[in-house]
Amino acid sequence: MKIDERHLAQLAAVVQAGGVTEGAALLGLSQPAVSRTLAMLEKRLGEPLFLKGRRPLQPTPLGRALADHGQAILTSARKASTLVEGFRHGRTGLVRVGGTPFFMDALIAGMVAGFQNSSPDVRVEQSYGYLSELRAAIVADRIDLAICPIDMLEEGSGLHFQELLPGRNVVACRVTHPLLLKRKLMGPELLDFPWIAPPPGSPLLADLRSLVLSLGATETKIRYAGGSLTSAINYMKESDALTILPHSVVFAYRNDKAITALPVNIPHPERALGLLRRSGDLGAPAIEAFSAHLRKSFENLRHLIKRHEQSVVWGM
Incomplete structure (x- = not known):
């Protein structure tokens, strides 16, 4: 029956x-x-x-x-x-987000946690990649959003980029590094110290090469390579090694009082960290809610970083 x-x-x-x-x-x-x-x-x-x-x-x-x-x-x-x-209302659903490793680990992971404090039923799946990989993942619908630095987005790409932070990479070192004692830091002195190689394919590695060339050299002493952000920071804390990091990442670790930035300008193209997604794509409400949370979080971070940058004198 x-x-x-x-x-x-x-x-x-x-x-x-x-x-x-x-x-x-x-x-x-x-x-x-x-x-x-x-x-x-x-x-x-x-x-x-x-x-x-x-x-x-x-x-x-x-x-x-x-x-x-x-x-x-x-x-x-x-x-x-x-x-x-x-x-x-964007309180349930799935958000697939990809991004460059150091940004994701230092900044985005904490923002994801902050978002889920108010929307605990939204699942966030995170993946890593650089611009070419992230762009392909968006086109193939493997991720909804990418968070990455971009200097130029070609017209007709079918993608939309929204700036979150101005891009600035810096030379990072431990807070007790000998170069911080210099009254006037001379650029070539950077080459006297060992370096941690940034990840292959990253803008950080390209900026290291540009810096070395601007100092009249073709290579520098790479002592450590292939590590994560945490391993790079731990290595710096125990050595005089230098590396290239986004200033926002160094800023994120400011309370640890372990690493800082040298007052050195790195020659690199103008770029910005931002949200990359398909043009005209109105995602699920959870994706839009997460995007709004990121924009608000970065707006707050932008003001904090600006004050921090103004406290540093940049120049050789």
Whole structure:
């Protein structure tokens, strides 16, 4: 015998509320409509659903068993309604975000946590890559958003870039580095110290090469390569090694008082850190909510970094 799930849900509401009128109100239905449903169900089953003469209504054993199934339907429907409502307001869903490793580790991971503090039911999947890889991932719909530095985006690329922070890379070192004691730092002195190689394919590595060339050399002493951001910082803390890092990353570690930036300008093209996505693509509400959270977080960070940069005298 096939029983209509809606009839079971109405039965459950009546049992839960203790009366037909009250049960109908729970479901937003009229009392006569629910009464007809219960009468039809009893006729089809050939068994009563409620004990006669009891107020509030009390179900028979069969009525109770069927009402339990109906309650499961009601619970599932309410969860589905909550899910839809949460999805529409960006409180549930999936966000796939990719980005350059050092930015993701130093800045974005904390922003993701801040976003999920208010939207805990949004799942965020993070991946790493540089511009060419991220662009391909967006086009192939493997990620929704990319967070990366860009100096130029070609017209007709089908992508949209929104700046979050001006791009500035710096020479990073430990806070007790000998070069910080120099009253006037001469550029070639940078070549007297060992270096940590930035990740292959990154703008950081390109900027290291530009810096070395601007100092009249073709290479520098690379002592350590292939590590993560954490390993690079830990290496610097225990050595006189230098490396190239985004200024925002150095800023993010300011409270650790372990690394800092040397007052040296690095010759590199104008670039900005920003959000990259498909042009005209209105993503799911969770993606839009996450994007808005990133923009707000970076706006706050921009003001803090600007004050920090103004406290440093840049120049050789």
